[in-house]
Amino acid sequence: MRKIFTPARLRLAVQGGFTLFLVWTALGFLAHVRWALGQAEVFVPKPPAVEGFLPISALIAARRLISSGSWDPIHPAGLTIFLALIAMSLLWRKGFCGQLCPVGLASNLLERLGRRLGLTLQTGQRTRRILGIPKYLLLAGFGWVALSMSPQDAEAFLRAPFNMVADTRMLLFFEHPSIVTLVVLGTLAAVSVVIPAFWCRALCPYGALLGLASWLSPCAITRDAESCISCGRCARACPVGLPVDASLRVTSPDCQGCAECVGACPVPGCLGLRVAGRRVGWWSIAAGCLGVLVAASLLADWLGYWQSPLPPQMVRRMHLIMLGQLPDS
Ligand code: SF4
Numbered sequence: 001m002r003k004i005f006t007p008a009r010l011r012l013a014v015q016g017g018f019t020l021f022l023v024w025t026a027l028g029f030l031a032h033v034r035w036a037l038g039q040a041e042v043f044v045p046k047p048p049a050v051e052g053f054l055p056i057s058a059l060i061a062a063r064r065l066i067s068s069g070s071w072d073p074i075h076p077a078g079l080t081i082f083l084a085l086i087a088m089s090l091l092w093r094k095g096f097c098g099q100l101c102p103v104g105l106a107s108n109l110l111e112r113l114g115r116r117l118g119l120t121l122q123t124g125q126r127t128r129r130i131l132g133i134p135k136y137l138l139l140a141g142f143g144w145v146a147l148s149m150s151p152q153d154a155e156a157f158l159r160a161p162f163n164m165v166a167d168t169r170m171l172l173f174f175e176h177p178s179i180v181t182l183v184v185l186g187t188l189a190a191v192s193v194v195i196p197a198f199w200c201r202a203l204c205p206y207g208a209l210l211g212l213a214s215w216l217s218p219c220a221i222t223r224d225a226e227s228c229i230s231c232g233r234c235a236r237a238c239p240v241g242l243p244v245d246a247s248l249r250v251t252s253p254d255c256q257g258c259a260e261c262v263g264a265c266p267v268p269g270c271l272g273l274r275v276a277g278r279r280v281g282w283w284s285i286a287a288g289c290l291g292v293l294v295a296a297s298l299l300a301d302w303l304g305y306w307q308s309p310l311p312p313q314m315v316r317r318m319h320l321i322m323l324g325q326l327p328d329s
């Protein structure tokens, strides 16, 4: 009998549900920006989750947190989400990439399209490693910039009008994409049909950071060599091309915790998920990641690290400065 509850279906459902939540967040943010730009009268508060899309600001806020011990007052939820994703990776590998990230959903759908059209390219292990280098170089560049900043420079960056309205700038950028943006996005999508998860594997510095954190995770996909029939289905199903069929424990920082390999294995119980040596259900990564995110946002809200404390008048003023309708003084 065909199983209904499979890793691939749960993954799609969780990714889809999370993306719908982000669409709802984006609509709220759009209403907030309309008010901030003086295009609507009624004040709409900014949905805090929007700040999760400001990783560079969050990285510098984390650097400031280390040096000053104080939480970023400009984008508090951005720092909360950044730290929550690192905690998530320490516990549940790169479950954010494999189960929640909306770019991961786009990659998943494009990969399915590629497999259906027979266009998927299986990369060898050497190619996989070379493909992964650019994201670490990007991460090293961003990390170097953040760590080499003096505490005063970090403070000045976080309090600059540019950073205060960085989320609005990002919205406007995608609301009115240039031809270059569309060409770049179209190219990335086309390449992702042929090379599954191309953006995540090659270019995403955020994923690279989460991958490094996931090295410390007690959670990993494991293979029982006794019952394995060496069919190779797990490796072919892996979106990031890991040699699952040749590993007893998948510890690569590229593993997204998607559990697609577990779903592809024809031998019951041969592949599974272990946390600190104990076997747990393959669905635990999705559940664990959602749990970390919800717990972090509730805790941050309780501690006052979720809602932006900026007064509405100041927010509108910063937006008008950004539009050039007020001088930056
Ligand atoms: S090893 Fe398994 S869980 Fe990890 S990325 Fe590959 S298919 Fe997903």
Ligand code: SF4
Residues within 6 Å of the ligand: 223, 227, 228, 229, 230, 231, 232, 233, 234, 235, 244, 245, 264, 265, 266, 267, 270, 271
């Ligand atoms: S799919 Fe299962 S049986 Fe086949 S190689 Fe992978 S672990 Fe072994």
